Amino acid sequence: MNINTTKIISLLFFIFSAFYLYTAYQIQVFAFDENAPFNARTFPIYLGYAGLFFSGLKLILPDPDTIKVEHRNLAYKKTLLLIIVSIIYGATILKAGYFLTTSLFLLSSYYFLGERRWFLMFFLSFPFVAAFMYFIHGILEIYLRDPFLQSIGVMG
Amino acid sequence: MIEGILIGLKTALTFQNIFMVMIGCFFGTVIGMLPGLGPMTAIALMIPITYGFDPATGLILMAGVYYGAVFGGSTSSILLNAPGIPGTVATAFDGYPMAQQGKAGKALAIAAWSSFAGGTLSAIYLLFMAPSLSKVSLSFRSPDYFALMILGLTAIAAFSSKGQFLKAMMMVVLGLMLASVGQDSLSDITRFTFNNMNLTDGISFVLIVMATFAMSEALSIILKRNDPTATAKQVSLTELGSIKINKEERGKMYKTIPRSSIIGFLIGVLPGAGATIASFLAYGMERNLVKDEEKEKFGKGSVNGLSAPETANNAACSGSFVPMLTLGIPGSGTTAVMLGALLGFGIQPGPRLYMTNPEIFWSVIMSMYVGMVILLILNLPLIPYIARILAVPKNYLIPLILFFSMTGIYVMSFNNFDIYLMIGIAVVATFLRLYDFPMPPLILAFILGGLMEENLRRSLLLSNGSWEFLWDRTLTVCILATTILIVVWHVYKTLIKNKS
DSSP: OOOOHHHHHHHHHHHHHHHHHHHHHHOOOOGGGTTSSSOTTHHHHHHHHHHHHHHHHHHHSOOSSOOOOOGGGSOHHHHHHHHHHHHHHHHHHHHHOHHHHHHHHHHHHHHHTTOOOHHHHHHTTHHHHHHHHIIIIIISOOOOOOHHHHHTTSOO | OHHHHHHHHHHHTSHHHHHHHHHHHHHHHHHHHSTTOOHHHHHHHHHHHHTTSOHHHHHHHHHHHHHHHHHHHHHHHHHHSOOSSGGGHHHHHHHHHHIIIIIHHHHHHHHHHHHHHHHHHHHHHHHHHHHHHHHHHTTOOHHHHHHHHHHHHHHHHHHHSTTOHHHHHHHHHHHHHHHTOEEOTTTOOEESOTTOGGGTTOOOHHHHHIIIIIIHHHHHHHHHTOOTTTTGGGOOGGGSOOOOOOHHHHHHHHHHHHHHHHHHHHHHHSTTOOHHHHHHHHHHHHHHHSOHHHHTTTTSOOHHHHHHHHHHHHHHHHHTHHHHHHHSOOSSHHHHHHHHHHHHTTOOOSTTHHHHOHHHHHHHHHHHHHHHHHHHHHHHHHHHHHGGGGGOOHHHHHHHHHHHHHHHHHHHHOOHHHHHHHHHHHHHHHHHHHTTOOSHHHHHHHHHHHHHHHHHHHHHHHTTTOTTHHHHSHHHHHHHHHHHHHHHHHHHHHHHHHHO
16 A cells, blocks of 8 residues: 555544544433434434545555645745744734734734835735724724724724 | 516615625636635635625625636636636636737637626526526425435535545545534534533634635645746736627627536536536537537637636536525535525525525525626726736735635634634645645535534434435435436546546
């Protein structure tokens, strides 16, 4: 059997399905539902077996169309930086508020992707987010909590 | 039906809805043009905004984005030989050679008129077919629905997997597994939440769509350094040429458009098929039907070769609305996203939709005509200007896509757990995409998961736990037989391919 990344993904999916199936069997159902033709764990159990079946087939059957990915050509560093910036965005948005966090997220993303035109970067972050926030909050009336803007008295 | 058409016109022709169609068409055209970003990404980005409107307006906006994106995809196919969406790959076969001959303007005009005609004709087919199909589908029972969902999931896996059927089926199962997270709809028992309160209500469908399409698309573009604007320098306003179509070319289009619109519409109706298959089939059919002299021109800038796929891919868009509006089963990944959005509005698409919410049912159909006219107005005179959008550098495009994705999630839940979950799913989806694991089957399965469990529950309870319900009714048997045929056909095709 030729081991390639697709097979490894299939193996991981097989393990995941086994774990899912185990968890499905652990779902607590009401006593009167235990022997019912259908209860909360029935469908997940079928899904667990289906996952094992399809990933098992993918593992066993030959894979003539092996996908070859040239890892050298992949920009892992930039992608990772964007993911980290996104995580930081998630971690700070509730405390710092939508406006400041989103503007800084955009500014840093432009920077990490190699942009250095500061005026354009600034214009497409702070004023852009302010305009978008006005559209969401002011026109569509979707409430956006923003402790930062509240602290400086811009938002009520 | 006349009453329905009038209701639809009344709703579709309000100032707000015409404006929404315009916004949707424009936004869709822009996104569709950018290689790598398709209608699903465009619609996913629009969902949070649609929740600010009533359901009819929201759906009209999304429908506008949909056919706008398919329409826009042809521009990058013709000008850059870089299709914005898979459905416009066949457009590039003759559109790009035509542009290379200095007839880019003419190619864009042929594409615009063909799309307009294809979309308009298929909207007429939809108008007549949808109500009758709705009446037929009223006879559907739970076992039929369960079988129909199995058929839809199998078909989308077979058609969207590029020969990787098992990978697609794994994505189907993953989608169903993700849908099972949260409270069970009947007993309220929590499943797979691992005592995390944030998962009690399940995973939001918008989160899944944003993560697997918008965000993972953006990460994939960065990861692959696949700059969608790298070749934008080729676009020049002075090189587009005239947009006038002469009499001989019009004559060719008159023959191509009707037959391509029919094939496009019928393919679009099939669950899981869609614009890509429709455009390739129409291209192939047209090549077989034209005279030998014209056949020689295919691939070198043939008018028929450009008109056929453009007509078919737009006709398929309208066709894919048929199963969604009448059966509640989406015909494509894009309509699956729309179905999810409708469920978010608290509306259940299906056979009763045109009775319970006639304004939604008819206004979507009627807005298609408005949309087609707007698209024509947009594409013909404005295309040289819209084409400049192809020059937006990825340094700005990618952060903006991430921004819209995360904002979309944040405004729905005001919860940073959802942002983390979205990032996690997007990272996994990006990795899976690298190895050609298709995402549309996952989305369709995620959306159908709850309905599928519900129908299986009813069927099993009615048959007292026996699986006999699968062969008790003729309709169920027919649907399951079609499913088996698709699987057998796919296995046979793979075996033939492996042998050769």
